[in-house]
Amino acid sequence: MGFWRSALETLAKRKGVRAVIDNEIMLEDMEYVFGKNGSAQRFVDKTIVITGCGGFLGYYLTNCFVYLKSKGFPYRKLILLDTFLFGRPRWLEELERHHEDVEVHRFDIARDELEQAASALSADFVIHMASIASPSYYRKYPVETIEANVLGLRRLLEFYKHRPLDGLLFFSSSEVYGDPAPEAIPTPETYLGNVASIGPRACYDESKRMGETLCYVYHxxxxxxxRIVRPFNNYGPGMALTDKRVPADFAQAVLRGEDVVIYSDGRPTRTFCYIADAVDGYLRVLTHDEFGCFNIGMDRPEISVRRLADIYREAAAELWGYGGEVRFIVSEEKDYLTDNPNRRCPDITKARMALGFRPEISVERGVRRYLRYLRKELLPV
Structure with a gap:
C-alpha cells in the first residue's frame, strides 16, 4: 500500500481539493442538489459572502455557486473569507485563477476591521460558518472558536444591520443540544438542551448557543x-482526511489499507447525512422567507459508530478488496470522550414541512460515494 500512503500524504499537503469540478461524484452531487432544489434563480446577479470558506462546508457551497454559474445562473460576485488557521487550500488559488468574479481574502472576522473592507463586503447573501467544527481542533483552539461564533458573528450583525440583505445564514450546530435525554430522541428544535457550560467541548457548544441568541436578538x-441551521453529522466530498472526525478517520484508514480504529467502545449512536442532502437543506434555509432555526440532517437510521466502521469496511472491500479489521484503542487525547453525546438523531419534521427538505441518500450509498470521490482525487497523485 506504499503508493496509496504516499498519495494520501500528498493529498493532505494540498490542504484541499480542486475547485474546478472535474470529479464525476461532485458533478453528480451538484446535479442532484439542484435537481431537487429550486433556489438557483435566487442567486443570479447576487453577491455572496462566505466566511470560513476554507473548510469542508465552505468548499462544497463554493462549488455549488460555481456550478450554478456554469449552468446559466451566474452570481455577480463570490467573496470568500477565512483566517486560514490550518493553511490556505490550493483549490482556492485555482478558483481565483479561473474566475475573475471570485475574491478570496485572509480575514479574521472577529478581529480585522470590517469598515475598512466595506466595499468588499457589500453583499446580498451572507453565509457565516467561520468556526472550527472538529472537536480535536476546537479543544486545541478554544479561544478562536468562541471568537468566531460570538465576536465574529456580533461584528457581522452590527455591520449588516442597516445594510440591505436578502438573507444571512448562521451555521449553528446539533451540539447546542448537548447529550439529549432519551425521551428527546429524535431531537426537535424545541428541545432546550443538556449542555455542559464548563468542559473541553463548552467552547464550541456554548458559543453556538450564544450565536443563536445573537441572531434572534438582531432579528x-x-x-x-x-436564518439558523443546526447541522447533524455531515460527511462526504470535501471533508479533509485530516478532519479528525470519524467519517474522515475511517476513510483514511481504508484508503491506506489499515485497520479501522475506534477511540471508544463503538456504542455511541448517530445519524449521518451525506453532504449533498445537507447542502440542499442549507440552501432551502438560506432562501426561506421567515426567521427560523432548522435541524438539517438525516433522521434515519440511527447507527452505532461500530456499525459505521463496518459500512466503511464493506464499501472498501466491494470497491477494491480491502481486508482490514476494526480495532478499539484508547485515544492519547485525554479529553477525547469528555462530554461526548451518547446519541445524536434529529427530528426534521419542521424542515420537512416548512422547506420541503427530504434527505434521500443512505449512509451506505453516501460512504461509497465519498470513497469513490477520494480515490478519483488520489489517482492523479
Missing part, C-alpha cells in the same frame, strides 16, 4: 433576514 431588534 427581533432590527428586522434582519437571519
Amino acid at each position: 427581533q431588534t432590527y428586522g434582519m433576514p437571519i
